[in-house]
Amino acid sequence: MKQEINEKPLLKGLAINDKKAVETIYRENYNMVQSLIINNNGSADDAKDIFQEAMIVLYEKVRSGTFELNCQIKTYLYSVSKRLWLKRLQQLNRYAPPIEDPESTVSVDEEIEDHEKRDAEFEMMNKAISSLGEPCKSLLEAYYLQKQNMQVIAANFGYTNADNAKNQKYKCLMRLKKIFFAHYKNENGDG
Amino acid sequence: MGDIKVLEAVERYIRGEMNPDERLHFENLRKTNAEIDQLVVEHTLFLQQMNRFGEWQKFRGTLHEVHTDLAEQGKINSARLTGKAKVVYLWKRYKRVAAIAASIAGITTLTMSALVWSITPQAPASEIEKLKGEIYSIKTKTSQTDKELSKVKNSINNADNTIIYKTGGTGFIIDAKGYLVTNAHVVEGAHNIAIQNNKGEFTARVVYIDQLRDIAILKIEDENFKPFTSVPYAISKTESKLAEPIFTLGFPRNDVVVYGQGYLSAKTGFNGDTLSCQLELAANRGNSGSPILNKKGEVIGILNGRLKNAEGFTYAIQGKHIYKVLDELKKDTSYQKVKISARSSIAGLEFQQQVEKVEDYVFMVKVN
Structure with a gap:
């Protein structure tokens, strides 16, 4: 119980992408996950991939809820990492050894399913934005992701005034939305 | 041109940047014009997705940064490999050789630039x-x-x-x-x-x-x-x-x-x-x-x-x-x-x- 109370501020920090909180969680759990992966047919690079993905699952979990896990952060990250790694081994058709758990685990199948769906959506968005090419990519990123205002963008991108930049941004946006909604309807139409 | 204005209005509406009068006017427009209503719904969804995408990207950036920091400070043993694979081991050795080669190149560059600097005329302090x-x-x-x-x-x-x-x-x-x-x-x-x-x-x-x-x-x-x-x-x-x-x-x-x-x-x-x-x-x-x-x-x-x-x-x-x-x-x-x-x-x-x-x-x- 005491542990969980101590971990709440950390989870709150994580939810707002506070670097200190992320660093603490990272530092306290990375080695555990790395030994799990390396002892089970993986490399250090695999360990980094899997651990970071598990961190994203945790991040999404605390953002959607009340910053409360029904277990310790450590248990959660271990469970997610293990599940992700077994899945990865299966996909690669590599031998998936039976893993003996030094840590206790919790069921995280549902969360991983949600995560995979979201991950696919983000990857799609990532590809869609990249496929637009320049200047569209940087222009849309500056406005929608970095939330810069149009005057600043116009200046940084060398447009003579904000209206020209707006025009260009509008054209780019239309292209992106077209790709986005084509995927979106496909996904949700086929179930 | 008209479309740009409409979209701008929609974005301001979604972000809550309109003043009360404008908002009322826009909401009326939304009720009477199905096309605009559709646009608002669609664009809200799109912006939500963009925002979440942006945060996801940022978080991934943080993870990457944190990993590099911690590995460099030796607080996680990321660089150290406990794996048995020989390939991994050889790769590690090879990397060390590469690092030595790179540092030799670095030293040479430094020496060269030091030489160049020493040749560059230095103004006498008094003048x-x-x-x-x-x-x-x-x-x-x-x-x-x-x-x-x-x-x-x-x-x-x-x-x-x-x-x-x-x-x-x-x-x-x-x-x-x-x-x-x-x-x-x-x-x-x-x-x-x-x-x-x-x-x-x-x-x-x-x-x-x-x-x-x-x-x-x-x-x-x-x-x-x-x-x-x-x-x-x-x-x-x-x-x-x-x-x-x-x-x-x-x-x-x-x-x-x-x-x-x-x-x-x-x-x-x-x-x-x-x-x-x-x-x-x-x-x-x-x-x-x-x-x-x-x-x-x-x-x-x-x-x-x-x-x-x-x-x-x-x-x-x-x-x-x-x-x-x-x-x-x-x-x-x-x-x-x-x-x-x-x-x-x-x-x-x-x-x-x-x-x-x-x-x-x-x-x-x-x-x-």
Whole structure:
């Protein structure tokens, strides 16, 4: 119980992408996950991939809820990492050894399913934005992701005034939305 | 054109940026016009997805950064491999060889550049005056200043616990997050540094100093400082042209920013020094560290000295050296995000208008 109370501020920090909180969680759990992966047919690079993905699952979990896990952060990250790694081994058709758990685990199948769906959506968005090419990519990123205002963008991108930049941004946006909604309807139409 | 306006309105509506009247009007429009209603629904979904995508990207960036930091500090054993695979082991060995090769290359480069530097003519100290200002003009020997000196002394005695800044120069912002450039000789041996302009006074700290190039990078560390949104000028990487008109802003007087105008008179500095260039420009004590800007709104140099006993022979360190110093600074991982804006937003404006935009980014650097 005491542990969980101590971990709440950390989870709150994580939810707002506070670097200190992320660093603490990272530092306290990375080695555990790395030994799990390396002892089970993986490399250090695999360990980094899997651990970071598990961190994203945790991040999404605390953002959607009340910053409360029904277990310790450590248990959660271990469970997610293990599940992700077994899945990865299966996909690669590599031998998936039976893993003996030094840590206790919790069921995280549902969360991983949600995560995979979201991950696919983000990857799609990532590809869609990249496929637009320049200047569209940087222009849309500056406005929608970095939330810069149009005057600043116009200046940084060398447009003579904000209206020209707006025009260009509008054209780019239309292209992106077209790709986005084509995927979106496909996904949700086929179930 | 109409569509752009509609979309802009939709975005402002979704973000809650409309005033109540506008909002009411827009909501009515939404009720009567199905197309607009559809657009709002669709665009809300899109913006939500964009926002979440942006946060996801940012979080992934943080993870990556944290991993690199922790691995470097040895707080996680990421680099150490406990795996049995020989391939991995060989790869590790190979990497070490590569690292040795790279460091040999590095040493060679350093030696070469050291050689080049030692060949570069150094101005005899006596002939070039560094224009670091003495804020209280203690050095000027006239009876009047002697009188003032005693006044200053009195004021020092009166204000025991405030920091008295004795010398100073000028500095200018290179990264909107609060990084400034000034001359190394301005902040030499500094205990405390404060920067000041009409925006206020902030404390700052030296984060990098390059004596050879006479460039120092300061970081504003003051809770009252609000980062700028962007920097209006760029910093030139290329050589400037002879006779190119230039202007400068600096603090040769103690309180107000002073404008100076002139042109580039030689591509090299004193005695053919390739590090700097020569300007036809009046400069005074306190001008050290002032930015030299051209018509394109680019900083082409940092003013750092003048020839003694000759008006108008002013020297500036060429702008490209700022990049070199910055590259050095960035080797420290905590400063990897320091960035110089690549584009000037004031290109082609009249000097008068450029000054207006640049003024806020130039500070008096006070040192004690």
